[in-house]
Amino acid sequence: MRQAALKMVHELALDHPKVLFIGSDLGAGTLKDLRAERPEQFFMEGVCEANIIGMAAGLAMEGFVPYFNTIATFITRRCLEQVAIDICLHNLPVRLLGSGGGLVYAPLGPTHLAFDDMALLRTMPNMAIVAPSDAEEMRRAIAASLDWPGPLYMRIAKGNDPVISRPDTPFAIGRAIMLRDGSDVGFVSTGIMTGRCLAAADRLAAEHGIEASVLHMHTVKPLDEAALLALANSTGTLVTVEEHSRNGGLGTAVLETIGDSRLPVRVHRLGLPDRFPEGYGSQDHLLTKAGLDATQIAAAAATLLREIRL
């Protein structure tokens, strides 16, 4: 997914001189073709994220659209004040491309695990948060980001996740995509969890006769409240699924919207517990530990519906 994102930034840069790429200290050879073709639009600035955010803000004030890529935890936690003041307070079109969103860097431990990135950035006025489901959707999301008027954080997953997005579905930041219709329960998911929710929905239908909707909330902020409330009205039961802490991310955003709406809707949040992830292995290993594989998601939804019906 990261390759797709950077390839798309490369394409945008060739077409738009205002598009700049900034890396911190990325892998050798990253975007070397862009560097060769458009050296003025390529920056590799070293391990100094706070400075890079400010520099990107200054460039945006001068009419440029900088795309800054580094590991998600370093682009959120490390320089949060710069993100808040330099980018969000000034409301500038800076793009933050966070690699390894969620548990991608499982073997590297908690310093590299971005389980809180959406929570941190969701509190920032003006910030948009987008978590595509797969590499193809990432391409569409980066293309759509060019004209987004304010700051935007793009959560990049590992890559090689199954492609579940559809080329014929238009992608617009802030517009959720309904991928599956079903009246018993509504999954609301973001990032690669959407693929798992589709698999969970198939399983629910086959094994339990439960018809589940899947609403892909690729944009966690601004939340597509109209799509969410429509789903809440039609199903009465929502299950949010995210590769992120249960605190402050998609599930919390959904609860806030449902709470404000005063609709009598049951919301169940699946996500990571409020602690630093323990253990290494793989992303899949940690996701299963947190109850986030498709089978576990289906079981959680089936249990919830059973409880409600009792």
Next chain:
Amino acid sequence: MSIDLSADTSMVRSGLDWRSIDLRQLVIDALEGGGRGHVGSTLSLIEIIRVLYDDVLRYRASEPNWADRDRFILSKGHGCLALYVLLANKGFFPIEELRRQCRAEAMLGGHPERGHIPGVEASTGALGHGLSIGIGMAIGARLKRQTHRVFVAMGDGELDEGSVWEAALCAAKHRLTGLMAIVDYNKLQSYGPKSEVQNIEPLADKWRAFGWEVEECDGHDVAALRTALGTSGRQAPKIVICHTIKGKGLAFAEQNPSWHHKAKVEAADVARMRAALEER
């Protein structure tokens, strides 16, 4: 030239001329009207910002976003009264706004905000942000083949921030001769002497080691400031370390940490400040 400066003020010998005294009267007007402000941190900056707006910067007060203007960022945003009096004096906004600073619905707040105040390039107040933003602006000018320059004024306490030194590396790497940093080196931070709270000497040597061209001057000497701020770095970004006196112009407030900030400026304080200026 590198000098041990703890709280030494011997670098500063200059007196104040009428314009400097008039600008300080405007600062007192703002303190009186708003009832609060960073007094010492403002008064050490007056001549620096005066010389920038009188002699160095290219700008159009009636067209604050003129594309070819020089950009000035007051990174030590708490010294904003010095910026406000110059912007008002130059006609960026009506001078009556000064007396309304910090009041509800005022144009001018306790730190400068871009978009609210004509002539303010960046919202500052959290320290250690301005130099990086200035780097982006200077690179932007280079990419657009524009010739305007970028000036960033920082406080000496602000230099404690690690982000300043990230920016110092970055600006030198890009050889940003269009960027000038200015340090208001009054040797006193909020709690006490700079040398005790967080020593940054040898300051000039540090910047040289980071690849900058360094000039030092008396930050209240208008002629010296004109020379130092008027010429860019030749091969690298330039920093002008301005030796100043916190609270300059008010004898009782000079180098007195209790005058760093006043959350409540009483009528008696205003009278005392005016009397101190008149004594000069």
